[in-house]
Amino acid sequence: MNKGTRAALARSKSIDHQLDAEREKKQREIQxxxxxxxxxxxxxxxxxxxxxxxxxxxELEREKFNHQVHDNVVNAINTVLDQMKTLQIPFDNEANKKKAAEFQERNPKISFISLLNQLPDDEIESTKGANCLMSTTELTKRFAYVNLKYNGLQTADIEIVLNIWEDSGVQRCYKRRAEYKGNILSNGEQYFLENMKRVLAPQYIPTLQDILYIRRPxxxxxxxxxxxxxxxxxxxxxxxxxxxxxxxxxxxxxxxxxxxxxxxxxxxxxxxxxxxxxxxxxxxxxxxxxxxxxxxxxxxxxxxxxxxxxxxxxxxxxxxxxxxxxxxxxxxxxxxxxxxxxxxxxxxxxxxxxxxxxxxxxxxxxxxxxxxxxxxxxxxxxxxxxxxx
Ligand SMILES: Nc1nc2c(ncn2[C@@H]2O[C@H](COP(=O)(O)OP(=O)(O)OP(=O)(O)O)[C@@H](O)[C@H]2O)c(=O)[nH]1
Ligand SMILES: [Mg+2]
Structure with a gap:
């Protein structure tokens, strides 16, 4: 056997060994x-x-959920503002009506159903890594695919949404949430609306409870x-x-x-x-x-x-x-x-x-x-x- 054949044989043995080890590991793994x-x-x-x-x-991991909380606030406030029209509840401050319309135009409701339907059918991917949820980079990549900008709320819009939320007309509509038809506010969305000041603060870092309430399909x-x-x-x-x-x-x-x-x-x-x-x-x-x-x-x-x-x-x-x-x-x-x-x-x-x-x-x-x-x-x-x- 020449030197080259011996080396090839050794490489092949080593690959077999690796495959066996991998197979054994898989067998021991609880799935x-x-x-x-x-x-x-x-x-x-x-x-x-x-x-x-x-x-x-x-803390470093919790920070990554910041944008997801913002997304949930955007969806929740969109629902309340839409229901004001349905339930014919006026804004207390007329100026807020215009601000709200502009806010909704810049930050429309994110329909996860339509996002899911836009993903290719064979999209079967797995994200490996030590105990990690899908990384923000991975999500950004996927959202870019479906043309969704994934930047969280702009500072000016944070100020606007906080103001709108204070409007007594908006608050009245929120109190009547049991009457919402078709588009109900989830428990998590209610939680984020009620904690809006805290979760939209500049140095906000999501708590464990915040992370558990996030809705992100x-x-x-x-x-x-x-x-x-x-x-x-x-x-x-x-x-x-x-x-x-x-x-x-x-x-x-x-x-x-x-x-x-x-x-x-x-x-x-x-x-x-x-x-x-x-x-x-x-x-x-x-x-x-x-x-x-x-x-x-x-x-x-x-x-x-x-x-x-x-x-x-x-x-x-x-x-x-x-x-x-x-x-x-x-x-x-x-x-x-x-x-x-x-x-x-x-x-x-x-x-x-x-x-x-x-x-x-x-x-x-x-x-x-x-x-x-x-x-x-x-x-x-x-x-x-x-x-x-
Ligand atoms: N109050 C309450 N909310 C819950 C409970 N379980 C889940 N949620 C909330 O329900 C929402 C959906 O939960 P997910 O864990 O994202 O649901 P999922 O089954 O992974 O959904 P998909 O990924 O779309 O298939 C989140 O906002 C959670 O906070 C519960 O037992 N009680
Ligand atoms: Mg899920």
């Missing part, structure tokens, strides 16, 4: 796929993992990596919007468990992308389809009945019957959640184990307890899968 409709709380759940088991969002697929108790976790976050769900199947074969999110409080709401589909009914249908998928026959599911805080509030004035006409028990959160939980369990294949958690993904202390239980369950599933249990 969690987080599924559920748009806005059900998937990414917020992953932020909680990062808070409890990742870097915890140090997931584009494509994002990988997150965590190392917890000597286990490597890959947590896969996907977009929940209907047109994006065909990408989910790409990950079915290799996952340890599916984490499925249901937005409990949306039992009287319809999908943004399809106004004929009730949100919780859609979740039930999707859960049925996914849990019966042939590639997931032996995969256990963790079901999160999420947004329980908003669910409890809504049940004070809305009956669960609007979503489930057959439901005739009392309207307490306990009875209602029990009913929904049973419905989901009826929709699973009977051999499949489904571990259920009633959650509030924006609440750090509730999620700390839930996450610890979830990780115990996942470790157990992983051991069982490896055949050592």
């Amino acid at each position: 969690l796929l987080v599924l559920g409709g748009a806005g059900s709380g998937k990414s917020t759940f992953i932020k909680q993992l990062r808070i409890n088991y990742g870097d915890g969002f140090p 997931t584009f494509g697929v994002i990988d997150h990596y965590f190392y917890i108790d000597d286990h490597a976790y890959r947590v896969i976050d996907v977009a929940g919007q209907k047109s994006q769900r065909k990408k989910w199947i790409h990950f079915f074969e290799m996952v340890t468990s599916i984490l499925f999110f249901v937005p409990l409080s949306e039992f009287d709401e319809y999908l943004e992308e399809d106004k004929t589909l009730n949100s919780v009914q859609d979740s039930l249908q999707t859960f049925h389809e996914v849990s019966h998928n042939q590639y997931l026959e032996r995969t256990d599911f963790l079901l999160f009945l999420n947004k329980y805080d908003l669910f409890v509030e809504k049940l004070k004035w809305k009956r669960l019957q609007v979503c489930f006409p057959d439901y005739d028990d009392n309207n307490t959160p306990e009875a209602c959640v029990k009913y929904i939980r049973e419905l989901f369990h009826q929709h699973r294949p009977c051999h499949k184990h489904v571990y259920t958690h009633v959650s509030c993904a924006t609440d750090v202390s509730i999620m700390r307890d839930i996450l610890s239980k979830v990780l115990d369950i996942i470790t157990e599933i992983n051991l069982r899968k490896a055949g050592t249990f």
Whole structure:
């Protein structure tokens, strides 16, 4: 064997070795796929993992969410200003009417649905990196693709929006938000409007609570990596919007468990992308389809009945019957959640184990307890899968 052949053989052995190591690492990695409709709380759940088991969002990382908070303020104020026209509420100060119109022209509402629909169909990307959410650079790149300027609010517009917000006509319209039709203000948007002075201040750095309340739909697929108790976790976050769900199947074969999110409080709401589909009914249908998928026959599911805080509030004035006409028990959160939980369990294949958690993904202390239980369950599933249990 000449020198060149020996060197080539050594290189090939080394590549084989690397591939084996990579394969072994992949086999040991616990892979969690987080599924559920748009806005059900998937990414917020992953932020909680990062808070409890990742870097915890140090200040330098939190700063990167500044623009996302501004985007949420822009969308929220646009909604209130639009509703002033619908509800025919005048500005208290006539000059604000003109300022508001100019502000809206410069800062129109960002429609994430249309942005998602403009992304190429084969957009399946993953962002690797130590416990990181999609970087601002990556987002800027993607938004540039869909022609959205991503600069946050200009200083002059910050002053204008703060002034407009003080107008008593705008405040009256905000107080009547329960009457908004079609375009409701989300819980997070209300939070940012009520904290507007703080979040638009010059040296503002988002707090953990701010980060948990941000609404920024997931584009494509994002990988997150965590190392917890000597286990490597890959947590896969996907977009929940209907047109994006065909990408989910790409990950079915290799996952340890599916984490499925249901937005409990949306039992009287319809999908943004399809106004004929009730949100919780859609979740039930999707859960049925996914849990019966042939590639997931032996995969256990963790079901999160999420947004329980908003669910409890809504049940004070809305009956669960609007979503489930057959439901005739009392309207307490306990009875209602029990009913929904049973419905989901009826929709699973009977051999499949489904571990259920009633959650509030924006609440750090509730999620700390839930996450610890979830990780115990996942470790157990992983051991069982490896055949050592
Ligand atoms: N009050 C409350 N808000 C929640 C809860 N879970 C999520 N949210 C809010 O709901 C919004 C949507 O949450 P996301 O985590 O972005 O939803 P998603 O499932 O990742 O949505 P897509 O990426 O579009 O598929 C955010 O503004 C969160 O702050 C909850 O349990 N309670
Ligand atoms: Mg998301």
